[in-house]
Amino acid sequence: xxxxxxxxxxxxxxxxxxxxxxxxxxxGVPYPILLVLGGLxxxxxxxxxxxxxxxxxVFLVFLPPILWAAAYFTSLREFRRNLRPISLLxxxxxxxxxxxxxxxxxxxxxxxxxxxxxxxxxxxxPPDAVAATAIGHxxxxxxxxxxxxxxxxxxxxxxxxxxxxAAVAAAVTGEFLLSHALLEFVYAAIxxxxxxxxxxxxxxxxxxxxxxxxxxxxxxxIAPYAAWVLAEQFHTSAVLAxxxxxxxxxxxxxxxxxxxxxLQARAVWEQLxxxxxxxxxxxIGLQLGSLRAALPEGRFSAVLWQAVAVSLTAIIIRLIxxxxxxxxxxxxxxxxxxxxxxPPRNAMFLVSWTGMRGIVSLxxxxxxxxxxxxxxxxxxxxEIILITFGVILATLVLQGLTLAPLVRALGFQPEHELEQEExxxxxxxxxxxxxxxxxxxxxxxxxxxxxxxxxTHYEQRQRQLSDAGGVAGECTPQDTMAYRRLRQEALAAxxxxxxxxxxxxxxxxxxxxxxxxxxxxxxLRIGTGNAxxxxxxxx
Numbered sequence: 001x002x003x004x005x006x007x008x009x010x011x012x013x014x015x016x017x018x019x020x021x022x023x024x025x026x027x028g029v030p031y032p033i034l035l036v037l038g039g040l041x042x043x044x045x046x047x048x049x050x051x052x053x054x055x056x057x058v059f060l061v062f063l064p065p066i067l068w069a070a071a072y073f074t075s076l077r078e079f080r081r082n083l084r085p086i087s088l089l090x091x092x093x094x095x096x097x098x099x100x101x102x103x104x105x106x107x108x109x110x111x112x113x114x115x116x117x118x119x120x121x122x123x124x125x126p127p128d129a130v131a132a133t134a135i136g137h138x139x140x141x142x143x144x145x146x147x148x149x150x151x152x153x154x155x156x157x158x159x160x161x162x163x164x165x166a167a168v169a170a171a172v173t174g175e176f177l178l179s180h181a182l183l184e185f186v187y188a189a190i191x192x193x194x195x196x197x198x199x200x201x202x203x204x205x206x207x208x209x210x211x212x213x214x215x216x217x218x219x220x221x222i223a224p225y226a227a228w229v230l231a232e233q234f235h236t237s238a239v240l241a242x243x244x245x246x247x248x249x250x251x252x253x254x255x256x257x258x259x260x261x262x263l264q265a266r267a268v269w270e271q272l273x274x275x276x277x278x279x280x281x282x283x284i285g286l287q288l289g290s291l292r293a294a295l296p297e298g299r300f301s302a303v304l305w306q307a308v309a310v311s312l313t314a315i316i317i318r319l320i321x322x323x324x325x326x327x328x329x330x331x332x333x334x335x336x337x338x339x340x341x342x343p344p345r346n347a348m349f350l351v352s353w354t355g356m357r358g359i360v361s362l363x364x365x366x367x368x369x370x371x372x373x374x375x376x377x378x379x380x381x382x383e384i385i386l387i388t389f390g391v392i393l394a395t396l397v398l399q400g401l402t403l404a405p406l407v408r409a410l411g412f413q414p415e416h417e418l419e420q421e422e423x424x425x426x427x428x429x430x431x432x433x434x435x436x437x438x439x440x441x442x443x444x445x446x447x448x449x450x451x452x453x454x455x456t457h458y459e460q461r462q463r464q465l466s467d468a469g470g471v472a473g474e475c476t477p478q479d480t481m482a483y484r485r486l487r488q489e490a491l492a493a494x495x496x497x498x499x500x501x502x503x504x505x506x507x508x509x510x511x512x513x514x515x516x517x518x519x520x521x522x523x524l525r526i527g528t529g530n531a532x533x534x535x536x537x538x539x
């Protein structure tokens with residue numbers, strides 16, 4: 001039976017993806033779970049054409065913007081504070097999971113070979129931040145747990161992909177040197193960070209010279225792909241290049257772009273990441289039918305049991321590793337016990353349980369080469385992809401659906417640290433605006449009534465009363481322009497104060513993002529959305 005044309009299949013996939021996402025919201029089910037189940041169902045429709053992506057393009061198309069966006073919204077302050085637990089998970093746990101999975105699958109399928117077994121271990125070792133964030137976004141999860149999980153996902157992709165490529169190279173060529181792999185890891189990590197900072201600096205330079213919102217947004221879209229390609233050219237970690245570049249650009253982005261550009265860019269990026277996430281989840285399900293057909297007769301049920309074994313291995317290793325990595329360093333180092341006391345057991349268990357696999361595992365499995373050096377098919381490629389799909393399905397459904405009731409059962413207390421930081425930032429911003437307004441009273445261009453009105457506005461805000469917005473009475477066009485400029489100066493003073501608090505580590509990037517969004521919306525409301533932060537002198 002003939003399949004549907006490629007273009008029709010592609011359009012149908014996006015339509016199904018949107019429909020399943022809308023249904024997930026109505027049912028209150030995390031959309032990654034419903035998408036992966038929908039993809040599974042699509043894989044059994046015989047007339048659908050499986051979209052075959054070139055393995056080398058899988059990483060390039062999907063991962064750069066997803067990693068860049070994840071790094072962009074990462075709080076550098078919180079990342080630094082939790083670098084030790086993040087490193088233990090992102091490097092230590094990846095190594096432990098890779099080795100454990102390789103041992104299990106090699107015991108079950110001796111013919112797979114150690115190289116391919118380690119490739120599978122590296123594929124399923126990194127949990128996915130996209131799945132965890134989408135599933136736990138509206139849950140009262142402690143802030144530190146969220147930071148550790150997101151930070152882990154940014155770094156573990158790099159360590160897993162270095163192991164993955166070493167294992168794939170060994171499977172393709174039949175050669176493996178441990179010393180070479182270690183040197184490659186160090187070189188890839190350092191080189192990837194340097195490439196990311198370089199691309200970030202070039203992007204920052206370009207944004208300061210561009211004066212068109214659409215061009216600026218296009219530059220931010222090109223940057224992650226440029227970082228990925230350049231890192232690949234120098235054989236460094238393209239993952240860390242995207243992570244470092246995203247963090248670098250975020251640090252300077254508020255000061256070099258206009259509010260309208262930031263609001264537009266956020267909408268564009270959110271839509272892009274949503275489409276990429278949804279498409280990659282549903283794509284693997286569509287290919288399930290052809291992958292199953294590629295298996296030898298009678299192998300499908302065996303592969304399902306192997307997927308169950310690998311899934312249990314990945315889950316159990318994490319449940320063991322997290323408590324050990326939390327308790328042992330504190331038992332061995334007294335200074336660590338005083339600097340960072342033992343976290344609550346419920347938070348420790350939540351980190352242990354939250355290990356959903358997703359985007360990176362799918363992309364890695366699909367990117368396996370079709371053949372090895374002598375032209376033979378890559379050993380057990382279809383089985384590895386199916387096992388990977390089984391691990392993703394098991395972790396998403398089992399851990400994802402149980403996460404909400406688990407969080408409620410663990411009984412986390414509400415946290416108020418971010419709210420306190422936000423209140424401090426608001427008070428500081430309003431005080432800065434009032435101080436700046438007073439200094440502008442010496443200028444010739446402000447209208448006296450406007451100064452008083454705006455001063456009242458910020459004094460009321462300081463007293464936590466209602467806003468006093470707008471300009472009352474009759475105004476000439478010159479008066480209106482003067483008030484807009486005055487309001488813009490006050491907003492700029494607020495923004496500079498909040499940026500200074502972020503730069504000094506007084507508030508987190510999350511608080512800065514909230515306030516910046518409000519400033520941007522207010523700038524659009526008063527008609528100054530295309531203006532960048534003016535100089536502090538008020539000229």
